[in-house]
Amino acid sequence: MELTDSAALEAYRGGDRNALEVLIEKYKRPLFGYVRNMSRRKEDAEEAFQEVWLRVIRNPGAFRGGNFMGWLVRVAHNLVIDEARRRKPDCSLDESKSADDRPVVDNLADPGPGPSRAAETGDAARCVAAAVQTLPPEQKEVFLMRVESGMSFKEIAGVQGVSINTALARMQYALAKLRPLLRHEYREPVRSVKTVEV
Amino acid sequence: MKCEDFEKLILLAGSGELSPGDGQALESHLSACADCRRYREEVVHLTRLAASALPSEPASFLVPRILAHAGAETRRGQQSWFPVPRFHILALAASLLVAVCVWVVSTSEGTKDPITDMHTLATVMSSEMETEVDNQAEQGAAGEDALRKLALELLRVEGFTADETEEQASSAGGELEADA
Numbered sequence: 001m002e003l004t005d006s007a008a009l010e011a012y013r014g015g016d017r018n019a020l021e022v023l024i025e026k027y028k029r030p031l032f033g034y035v036r037n038m039s040r041r042k043e044d045a046e047e048a049f050q051e052v053w054l055r056v057i058r059n060p061g062a063f064r065g066g067n068f069m070g071w072l073v074r075v076a077h078n079l080v081i082d083e084a085r086r087r088k089p090d091c092s093l094d095e096s097k098s099a100d101d102r103p104v105v106d107n108l109a110d111p112g113p114g115p116s117r118a119a120e121t122g123d124a125a126r127c128v129a130a131a132v133q134t135l136p137p138e139q140k141e142v143f144l145m146r147v148e149s150g151m152s153f154k155e156i157a158g159v160q161g162v163s164i165n166t167a168l169a170r171m172q173y174a175l176a177k178l179r180p181l182l183r184h185e186y187r188e189p190v191r192s193v194k195t196v197e198v
Numbered sequence: 199m200k201c202e203d204f205e206k207l208i209l210l211a212g213s214g215e216l217s218p219g220d221g222q223a224l225e226s227h228l229s230a231c232a233d234c235r236r237y238r239e240e241v242v243h244l245t246r247l248a249a250s251a252l253p254s255e256p257a258s259f260l261v262p263r264i265l266a267h268a269g270a271e272t273r274r275g276q277q278s279w280f281p282v283p284r285f286h287i288l289a290l291a292a293s294l295l296v297a298v299c300v301w302v303v304s305t306s307e308g309t310k311d312p313i314t315d316m317h318t319l320a321t322v323m324s325s326e327m328e329t330e331v332d333n334q335a336e337q338g339a340a341g342e343d344a345l346r347k348l349a350l351e352l353l354r355v356e357g358f359t360a361d362e363t364e365e366q367a368s369s370a371g372g373e374l375e376a377d378a
Contacts, residue, residue: 179240
């Protein structure tokens with residue numbers, strides 16, 4: 001019988017290292033997917049991924065039940081914010097613009113080749129993935145938490161410290177920017193969506 | 199409700215957070231609204247495309263490295279139950295106690311009650327050994343303190359006055375430091 005996450009963590013606390021390995025294997029892709037796409041460099045993502053698990057190893061009792069994946073992403077989210085502050089010590093993520101008029105955490109994410117470049121290759125998936133990298137950080141984070149990590153909007157709102165409505169609106173804005181990329185796959189024009197920033 | 203509101207319900211339905219009442223309202227709206235049906239279809243398509251294309255596989259060395267950390271952490275945790283420095287202090291104290299007892303018996307001609315003297319020394323040692331210390335530095339300091347108290351007690355047993363014992367203990371400490 002498969003162990004629940006809490007039971008696996010409890011087993012690890014009791015000295016069962018295999019239980020930890022099971023948890024890492026289970027969540028490595030959704031967690032790494034989040035940190036990789038929120039980090040500017042692959043090395044930063046690897047460091048953050050490792051640090052999240054080291055925190056689990058050092059203090060497994062810090063997880064007090066609930067959704068383990070959501071908890072891991074919350075830890076990762078804090079690391080991403082710390083990294084952003086380290087790069088821009090006088091700014092917070094809530095400030096949308098920095099002195100050079102660019103979003104503060106744009107310094108974290110690797111913008112990649114861009115959707116238009118990917119579109120030239122005719123690969124819709126790559127095109128969408130490239131476009132995700134150009135989303136504003138808050139919208140991109142909601143999109144990644146939902147799509148990569150499979151978190152609920154309630155959990156996403158909890159991690160970002162906003163209401164569920166705000167998390168939903170951020171997802172809507174992200175989708176509004178991505179939907180035109182599917183234009184070639186749908187004959188009818190997509191419905192226009194207001195582009196008000198949240 | 200406007201279509202924008204139903205878009206939110208479509209997203210909530212996708213994450214399994216829609217209440218039964220809202221679910222019914224959404225289905226009713228979708229049956230009549232082609233735009234929202236298409237929105238739902240595109241959202242599903244987009245998320246599938248993104249999930250398949252976004253990088254999400256960690257490098258192969260990462261998980262083994264994390265597990266190695268976990269192994270090291272476990273070993274460290276096991277060692278902390280039996281810290282080696284504390285064993286050394288206890289072994290030294292026990293050896294010293296035996297040596298002192300033998301010495302007291304062999305030089306007890308001048309004292310009235312060698313058994314009482316040995317008992318006093320043993321009490322001093324055991325009280326020092328029971329003192330809980332947590333780190334290596336504290337253990338070292340506690341060990342030195344225990345030896346100093348034992349030396350003072352030995353001198354007292356030998357008939358030195360309080361001032362003389364302090365003087366002797368200080369000079370003995372100085373010699374120990376010089377040796378070190």
